[in-house]
Amino acid sequence: MTEENPASLQIVADLLRARTGQQLGAGRMWRISGALAGVFRRHDISNVEQLVCLLTQPGGDQLAGEVVEALLNNETYFFRDKGLFDLLERDILPRLHEKRRGQRTLRIWSAGCSSGQELYSVAMLLASQRERWDGWKLELLGTDISPRIVETARAGTFSQFEVQRGLTVTQMLGCFEQNERGWQIDESLRRMVSFRQHNLLEPLATGGPFDLVLCRNVLLYFDPAVRQQVFERLFEAMAHDAYLLLGVGETTVGQTQAFTPASGLPGIFQPALTAPDSSIAEMPAPGRSMLNR
Numbered sequence: 001m002t003e004e005n006p007a008s009l010q011i012v013a014d015l016l017r018a019r020t021g022q023q024l025g026a027g028r029m030w031r032i033s034g035a036l037a038g039v040f041r042r043h044d045i046s047n048v049e050q051l052v053c054l055l056t057q058p059g060g061d062q063l064a065g066e067v068v069e070a071l072l073n074n075e076t077y078f079f080r081d082k083g084l085f086d087l088l089e090r091d092i093l094p095r096l097h098e099k100r101r102g103q104r105t106l107r108i109w110s111a112g113c114s115s116g117q118e119l120y121s122v123a124m125l126l127a128s129q130r131e132r133w134d135g136w137k138l139e140l141l142g143t144d145i146s147p148r149i150v151e152t153a154r155a156g157t158f159s160q161f162e163v164q165r166g167l168t169v170t171q172m173l174g175c176f177e178q179n180e181r182g183w184q185i186d187e188s189l190r191r192m193v194s195f196r197q198h199n200l201l202e203p204l205a206t207g208g209p210f211d212l213v214l215c216r217n218v219l220l221y222f223d224p225a226v227r228q229q230v231f232e233r234l235f236e237a238m239a240h241d242a243y244l245l246l247g248v249g250e251t252t253v254g255q256t257q258a259f260t261p262a263s264g265l266p267g268i269f270q271p272a273l274t275a276p277d278s279s280i281a282e283m284p285a286p287g288r289s290m291l292n293r
């Protein structure tokens with residue numbers, strides 16, 4: 001493997017940070033050329049230094065987009081961190097059912113959804129409680145910065161390897177159909193969800209206020225200032241009594257004043273100043289600006 005020029009590696013890391021907020025710490029810089037192997041092959045580029053030259057030339061912007069896509073970590077799988085999905089099934093969804101039974105609408109956002117396994121897992125959970133949600137309007141939105149991954153999520157077709165990660169055989173056979181392209185998620189589940197491209201550094205123009213937001217394994221690569229900004233964006237998009245699910249080991253504590261740990265629900269967070277569940281009926285309508293608090 002050739003030794004890469006540190007200044008060129010830094011330019012690529014800066015490009016990723018400027019477009020996505022994601023930081024490549026010193027420990028992950030060495031991964032750059034490996035992650036870019038496909039881009040190098042497609043454009044006949046031999047090293048990062050040459051890539052950096054091409055980025056400044058006409059057509060450089062499209063190449064920059066490809067570089068950013070290649071550097072994003074899209075790791076995900078169905079029912080990732082099963083304990084959190086158990087908590088969702090056992091505690092959060094019943095509470096949300098109670099809180100929203102007046103309007104019978106539930107809005108869920110998977111922010112940084114990658115290829116969709118997270119949101120499809122939630123859809124599968126809701127579908128398994130069909131009677132509870134009968135007659136409800138369920139709006140499930142997945143967003144990711146990568147247009148390529150959003151297309152993959154929308155297609156709802158997964159490889160043998162992907163369906164074997166996190167799904168039981170019963171779920172695999174009950175919710176997917178095998179075809180020549182792989183395992184296609186059931187049409188009724190696909191109709192429950194929608195996906196669109198969105199950068200968490202920017203406000204989400206439409207879709208909220210959300211009752212449940214999953215933003216898992218996304219924030220860990222943001223620096224503290226960007227992370228705080230993203231927490232505020234999430235806050236703006238959520239109902240006052242909504243729930244926020246982060247990845248295992250991620251927390252809002254010491255990171256933002258916008259959220260606090262939900263009492264009695266480990267790993268779950270709520271917008272700050274949320275009233276205890278018992279007094280929710282007295283709170284103003286869901287969705288508000290931090291500025292109005």
Ligand SMILES: C[S@@+](CC[C@H](N)C(=O)[O-])C[C@H]1O[C@@H](n2cnc3c(N)ncnc32)[C@H](O)[C@@H]1O
Nearest residue numbers: 020072074075076112114144145199200216217
């Ligand atoms: C490691 S995956 C996590 C997927 C899923 N949430 C999970 O936990 O399984 C992180 C995702 O965040 C997306 N991402 C990174 N920066 C983003 C940003 N600024 N806005 C929106 N999505 C972003 C990446 O493209 C990637 O698909």
